Amino acid sequence: MKYGESTFDILYLLFAIVCGILILRRANSRTGKLMGAAALTLGLGDAFHLIPRVLNYFVEADFTAALGVGKLVTSVTMTVFYVLMYYIWLGTYGEAEKKPLTSAIWILAAVRIVLCLFPQNRWLENDSGVLWGVIRNVPFVVLGAIIVALYFMSRNKNRHFRLIWLLVTLSFLFYIPVAVAAGIVPLLGMLMLPKTVCYILILAAFYVEATKKEN
Numbered sequence: 653m654k655y656g657e658s659t660f661d662i663l664y665l666l667f668a669i670v671c672g673i674l675i676l677r678r679a680n681s682r683t684g685k686l687m688g689a690a691a692l693t694l695g696l697g698d699a700f701h702l703i704p705r706v707l708n709y710f711v712e713a714d715f716t717a718a719l720g721v722g723k724l725v726t727s728v729t730m731t732v733f734y735v736l737m738y739y740i741w742l743g744t745y746g747e748a749e750k751k752p753l754t755s756a757i758w759i760l761a762a763v764r765i766v767l768c769l770f771p772q773n774r775w776l777e778n779d780s781g782v783l784w785g786v787i788r789n790v791p792f793v794v795l796g797a798i799i800v801a802l803y804f805m806s807r808n809k810n811r812h813f814r815l816i817w818l819l820v821t822l823s824f825l826f827y828i829p830v831a832v833a834a835g836i837v838p839l840l841g842m843l844m845l846p847k848t849v850c851y852i853l854i855l856a857a858f859y860v861e862a863t864k865k866e867n
Contacts, residue, residue: 654709657845661702664848668695671855675862683743684862690736691855697729720778727768731761731792737799737820744813744861745806753798760795764788785832796824812861816854823850 668691675688701722708715738757742749767773767788773780780788804817826847829840 658706658709660845660848661706664852665695665699665702667852668692668698668855671695671859675859679862681743681862683740686736686740686743687858687862690733690740691858693729693736694733694851694855697726697733700725700729716778717776720775723778724768724773724775727788727792728765731764731768731795734792734795734799735761738802740858741799741802741806745809747806757795757798760791760798764791764795767791782832782836789828789831793824793828796820800824810861812857812864816857819850819854823847823854826850 672688672691672693672695675691676685677688679685679688701719704715704718704722707713708719735757738754741747770784770788773784773788800817800820803813803820807814807817826843830843830847833840
C-alpha cells in the first residue's frame with residue numbers, strides 16, 4: 653500500500669510540475685501561460701502535503717505538523733488554481749469579463765482562504781474536525797460549482813476542454829468526503845487517488861490546448 657501510494661504521489665507531482673514548466677516554455681498566448689501557471693500552482697502546492705505524506709511512510713519521525721501545514725498550503729493553492737481556471741475560461745473562449753462574476757470568484761476565493769487561516773482548523777495538530785472541514789469548504793464548493801457551470805456551458809466550443817466540467821465535478825465529489833470526514837473514517841482518504849487522476853487529466857488537456865499549433 654505505502655509503496656503504491658507513494659509512487660503514485662511522486663509521479664503525480666513530477667507530472668504536474670514538469671507539465672507546468674513545459675506549458676510555460678511552449679505556450680504562445682497569455683491564456684496558455686495561465687495554464688502553465690495553474691499546473692505549477694497545483695503541483696507545487698500539493699507537494700507541501702504529499703512529500704511529508706510519503707516521508708511519513710518511510711521515516712521514523714513526527715510529521716503531524718508538516719502534514720497539517722501541508723494541507724493548509726494545498727487548500728490555498730487549490731483555491732488559486734480555480735481562480736486561474738476562471739481566467740483560462742475567459743481567454744480560451746474569448747468571453748467578455750463580467751464584473752459581478754469576477755467579483756464573486758474573488759470574494760469566494762478570499763473567504764475560503766481566510767477561513768483556512770482560522771486557528772480552529774488546528775492545522776498543526778492535523779485535526780480540524782468535521783465542523784471546520786465543512787465551514788472552510790462551503791465557499792470552495794460554490795467556487796467549484798461556478799467553474800463547472802462555465803465550462804459546461806462552453807463544452808462544445810473546444811474539443812480539448814469538452815470534459816473539463818465533468819473532471820472538476822468528479823474531483824469535488826471525491827474531495828469533499830475526504831476533507832470533511834477523513835479524520836473520522838480514514839479509509840475515505842483513498843478517494844484522493846481518483847481525485848488526483850481527475851487533475852492529471854485536466855492538466856493534460858491544458859498541455860494539449862496550450863501547445864497546439866495554429867493552422
